[in-house]
Amino acid sequence: MATPVSQVRSIARLRWAMAGLLGLVLLTLLLGAWQMSRALEKQALFAQYRAASQQAVATWSGGALPAEYRRVRLQGRWLVERELTLAPRTHDGRIGFEVISPFQLQDGQVVLVNRGWLAGDNPVPPARDSAVELMPWPRFFELAATRPEGRQFQNIDAARYAAWAGGPLPVAYARAVGESAPFVRFAGPLGIGPERHLGYAATWWAMSVIGLLLCWRFYRSNRGVPDASS
Structure with a gap:
């Protein structure tokens, strides 16, 4: 006896539903695995940062670029006429900006130094200390390139600075270290830490478990449905 068309369609829908679940x-399992791999990468990155920060501060007047996260004291002069800000930047719910001061090494190479965050109503203090740690260039995403407004940028990279300043590409990006009021300064690699990625991985895998339970319940509740081929 042929199976009614309506029953065939019902069985097909059930199979597609199970396949979708x-x-x-599978998707949540893969996303959890990806977040776990990101957590392991960040753990290695933070270990690299800790190892570099424990080394003695060296001096750098030019030549070969020190390793990322290496702490150095720059030798040369601040280019105060080419100082810029990154805005808006928030900290503890307050709106402010980050100060980027270019430093010219004795051999002429330029390093962009992020001196820290200031609240929006603070004047920019003059640059004095030159102790920094070498950082990767900041990564950012923009739907369209944003033009600077005077000395204020939304984001910065080597090419964007060189086009604005009219000089060569800066060779490195660095972050000032040590307390220096009224600046707020941050430690550690840029971006979120490994703990956040671990939390994301746990969330995705918890959803995987829930999905498997739903699949099992869905299978058990539909075991009695006759197969269209019978």
Whole structure:
């Protein structure tokens, strides 16, 4: 006896529903694995940062670029006429800006130094100390390139600075270290830490478990449905 068309369609819908649930489970498993791999990468990065920060501060007047996160004291002069700000930047719910001061090494190479965050109503103090740690260039995403407004930028990289300043590409990006009121300064690699990625991985895998439970319940509740081929 032929199976009614309505029953065939019902069975097909059930199979597609089960396939969809299993597909979502697989997706959450893969997303959890990706977040775990990001956590391991960040753990290695933070270990590299800690190792570099424990080394004695060296001096750098030019030549070969020190390793990332290496702490150095720059030798040369501040280019105060080419100082700029990154805004808006928030900290503890307050709006402010970060100060980027270019430093010219004795061999002529230029380093962009992030001196820290200031609240929006603070004047920029003159640059004095030159102890910094070498950082990766900041990564950012923009839907369209934003033009600077005077000395205020939304984001900065080597090419963007060189086009604005009319000089060569800066060779490195650095971050000032040590307390220097009224600046707020940050430590550690840029971006979120490994703990956040671990939390994301746990969330995705918890969703995987829930998805598997739903698949099992869905399977058990539909075991009695006759197969269209019978």
